[in-house]
Amino acid sequence: MKVSKIVVHSLLKDEGQKIAAVDLSQNLLPVDNKSVLLIQRLDLSYRKSEIKNATFDVNDANIFTDKFEDYLQIKSDDSFLLFSQEAVTDLKNRVQNISQAKGGFLVFTEYQNELRDYVSVFLIRDTIGMLFKKNANTLSYVINPAEHLDLDKLAMACKIDVNKYHSGNGKYLSFIKRKMENISEYFINWISVKELESNRVSTDNLYQLINLVDLPVGPEGEVITREDFRTKVFDYVKSSPTKIININELSNHFYSHESHLVDCAEQNDITLDTEFQVDGKTMRKFIRIDLDYDGIYIRFSRDKLQKKIRIDPQNKKIVIIESEKLAAAVKKEIDHNGIEGAD
Numbered sequence: 001m002k003v004s005k006i007v008v009h010s011l012l013k014d015e016g017q018k019i020a021a022v023d024l025s026q027n028l029l030p031v032d033n034k035s036v037l038l039i040q041r042l043d044l045s046y047r048k049s050e051i052k053n054a055t056f057d058v059n060d061a062n063i064f065t066d067k068f069e070d071y072l073q074i075k076s077d078d079s080f081l082l083f084s085q086e087a088v089t090d091l092k093n094r095v096q097n098i099s100q101a102k103g104g105f106l107v108f109t110e111y112q113n114e115l116r117d118y119v120s121v122f123l124i125r126d127t128i129g130m131l132f133k134k135n136a137n138t139l140s141y142v143i144n145p146a147e148h149l150d151l152d153k154l155a156m157a158c159k160i161d162v163n164k165y166h167s168g169n170g171k172y173l174s175f176i177k178r179k180m181e182n183i184s185e186y187f188i189n190w191i192s193v194k195e196l197e198s199n200r201v202s203t204d205n206l207y208q209l210i211n212l213v214d215l216p217v218g219p220e221g222e223v224i225t226r227e228d229f230r231t232k233v234f235d236y237v238k239s240s241p242t243k244i245i246n247i248n249e250l251s252n253h254f255y256s257h258e259s260h261l262v263d264c265a266e267q268n269d270i271t272l273d274t275e276f277q278v279d280g281k282t283m284r285k286f287i288r289i290d291l292d293y294d295g296i297y298i299r300f301s302r303d304k305l306q307k308k309i310r311i312d313p314q315n316k317k318i319v320i321i322e323s324e325k326l327a328a329a330v331k332k333e334i335d336h337n338g339i340e341g342a343d
Helices: 033-047 063-074 077-095 162-167 181-190 199-212 226-238 247-255 260-267 280-286 324-336
Strands: 002-012 021-023 051-056 104-113 116-124 132-135 140-143 156-161 173-176 244-246 275-277 288-293 296-301 309-311 319-321
Touching: 002 033, 002 077, 002 140, 021 077, 033 104, 033 116, 033 140, 033 156, 033 260, 063 077, 063 162, 077 104, 077 181, 116 162, 156 162, 156 181, 173 181, 199 226, 199 260, 199 275, 199 280, 226 247, 226 280, 226 288, 244 247, 247 260
Parallel strands: none
Antiparallel strands: 002 021, 002 104, 051 173, 104 116, 116 156, 132 140, 156 173, 244 275, 288 296, 309 319
């Protein structure tokens, strides 16, 4: 990970109160071992959270999106500081009358990971292990080296894939989705979220990921096939009464590592919500089909239907299998057995 910019501001607000204030830093933090470690831990904690993918609502432009766009036009330290200051001030104004909202430290950062550029905002509550203090000389929040870094739980956060944002390709914005809607809603409105990823698209993206990720090892140490893995994922999802899948739990089940699938998705530029309800129709692609009729046994993945295997539209009794390798293998058998009419 390569960190280029980081700044910390404080949003001052007690739960149950309607009055809010901000204590803004006047300078960026220096990029050193402490700040890089902080962003590494924050990014790791973020990827372990329940993440939703979306875009900005271009029809509801606000301070956050406007100032973010301004920053991208200039890309200077001063413009990044101004973007963060004005965005936090706007957040303060938005939570003034929301009694459930609480303050905390807001970490704005720009960094590169897996050759992709990100701008992220992390909201950290003032709990045991917090590590920010105000430097009287720089008038900015700095990392307190005396405190232990304990960031397993983020209050809220968002992450912008700058590469995707510039290209306009896919969902470039992601954010942590908390269960308590009335508390997290103000954060979602602040960053102007729109166009959440649909369950159908998320299920299809999971299918792409399962076809790319390295195969897990079975309970006896055996390597399973790709077909078996897809079937096992299908059975795993089927066992859930709600058909809601959590990618971190799925990853831990098959790899004993909860971020393995998320890491692979990021490396292969696959957008994937951490938790979603699977689309039943799309899930059918995960399982293979076994047919045994008229002395002919055939096994194939369901996604080959209509692509490689289909019914002849002119004669419903004829099945067309489009495969150069299969055709060559059948011809070889015919030639080997001396059957005429192979051509």
